[in-house]
Amino acid sequence: MADAPSAVRCSIQHRWGSGEDVSSVDQLADLLDELEVDDPEHPDVWISDNEAGYNVSVFAGSRGLVIWEDHDEVRGPLYMDGYSRAGMMELFTMVLQGRTTEVDSLPWMPGYGS
Numbered sequence: 001m002a003d004a005p006s007a008v009r010c011s012i013q014h015r016w017g018s019g020e021d022v023s024s025v026d027q028l029a030d031l032l033d034e035l036e037v038d039d040p041e042h043p044d045v046w047i048s049d050n051e052a053g054y055n056v057s058v059f060a061g062s063r064g065l066v067i068w069e070d071h072d073e074v075r076g077p078l079y080m081d082g083y084s085r086a087g088m089m090e091l092f093t094m095v096l097q098g099r100t101t102e103v104d105s106l107p108w109m110p111g112y113g114s
Helices: 025-036 083-095 100-104
Strands: 010-013 019-022 043-049 054-059 066-070 077-080
Touching: 010 025, 010 100, 025 054, 025 066, 025 083, 043 083, 054 083, 054 100, 083 100
Parallel strands: none
Antiparallel strands: 010 019, 010 043, 043 054, 054 066, 066 077
16 A cells, blocks of 8 residues: 655544654554554544545444544534444545545445434
8 A cells, every 4th residue: 555645644643642643554554453442432543634624533343433524514524334444444545645535435424423
């Protein structure tokens, strides 16, 4: 997998509160590894595309929940469920590589999926 075209395009938020700029898929794999620990108070990690103005969150657990939110809250949150770990990695990689059109074309549903 190719790394991001710009080292500062995206940032990630770790499960327990710290964040950093992201530039490689290795960082994404490590981020997803954090979801292996059982911690209901900190259920998700996310990647933000700071140029396009949105973030994608993925959640621990068997449901495979992913949520897309735009920073300007123009259209509200969107979600999908049933995502595998490999699917989450591919989605995060699309964000990292700036493939916004591909992310947007996925079968998102309105809301947070609750």
